[in-house]
Amino acid sequence: MAAEPEPRPLDFLSFVDHAISHTAGALPQADLDAMRLVLTLHRVTNALVYDLESSVHRPRGLSWPGFRVLFVLWHAGPAEAKRVAELSGMSRAAVSALVNTLERDGLVSRRQADHDRRAVRLSLTPAGNDAIIGTFEAHNRREQAWAGTLTDDERGRLVELLEKLMEGADLVAAKRRV
């Protein structure tokens, strides 16, 4: 049980440490390093996405998921919904729902695919193209501000470690979206 009396009020910064030491007392068999890694990774990504979405995307009338779809269509060119889902890491149902909004806003257009009448071909409208380019420029400046707190070398090592973690996902047979 090990109820820890907090000597000083816990804040967001110290909560990870607190949670880990509390867990050490309550569940001695827990893997604390793994716990710290996942907590920290989630916390950083969360803060980063919130900052980007609220300072870059929403002021321009886009959501973060909407930005991701435009981003994929910008780089991959016109593509089927299924492919956009794969490349963006969203489910097909999520893409379908999201494209309703993007189509209504005139940023993306739907068209029946030529070779398969079940499939839908998505493409950027001219307005969508302008939107993604303008938004990406602001997005990238913000990314630069975040990334700039690390040295070149640190950025490179961080990316390498993250890629290794991502490759490990296959080894542990992580569940992925259908």
Added chain:
Amino acid sequence: MAAEPEPRPLDFLSFVDHAISHTAGALPQADLDAMRLVLTLHRVTNALVYDLESSVHRPRGLSWPGFRVLFVLWHAGPAEAKRVAELSGMSRAAVSALVNTLERDGLVSRRQADHDRRAVRLSLTPAGNDAIIGTFEAHNRREQAWAGTLTDDERGRLVELLEKLMEGADLVAAKRRV
């Protein structure tokens, strides 16, 4: 414009590289290292959270956000809604809505705070306590599988780099939830 013809079908793994080289052609002034860092960070975290939620939390009747609230209450003890929001990194409105579900499911209870009649004190019910402990054990085993693809040293360095990135958020005046 630099329309890149794809020599072979793009997949999720190669999309980051493709997006970066396409951006290099389309927007020469872009910071590609920052772009790669953010794309990779988001991609890994997304995959990790999806795997944890779909393999650990949903089968036990919890959502990922629900798990986070129980996790905070488990470690911090009974606390006001405002505090749970701060410690979990959610907005107060999100906590309020989420607790409706958790309360309905009998995992969390609401009570008016003693010192301030505006405030609500949240605490785990006995069922909530059982739920968080059982779920956390499975959650931690899954974390261990993911983290296990890195060496001890790599895990340590990854956490350090993530913490440095998180500290940088203050320097760049990142927006945070109210």
Added chain:
DNA sequence: GCCGAATAATAAAACCTTTGATTAAATCTG
């Protein structure tokens, strides 16, 4: 060529999140 199985997209229901009111209680200020 035809019929059962697989596949693409969408719909439906349940949940969660965000921003911007609204309500009620506490606190500050003159």
Added chain:
DNA sequence: CAGATTTAATCAAAGGTTTTATTATTCGGC
């Protein structure tokens, strides 16, 4: 101490996600 301001929580509207079920097509084996 009264009035204005701030603060805690919740509500409301709009959007996004998930899983499961449906519909329309295409594919595969005989």
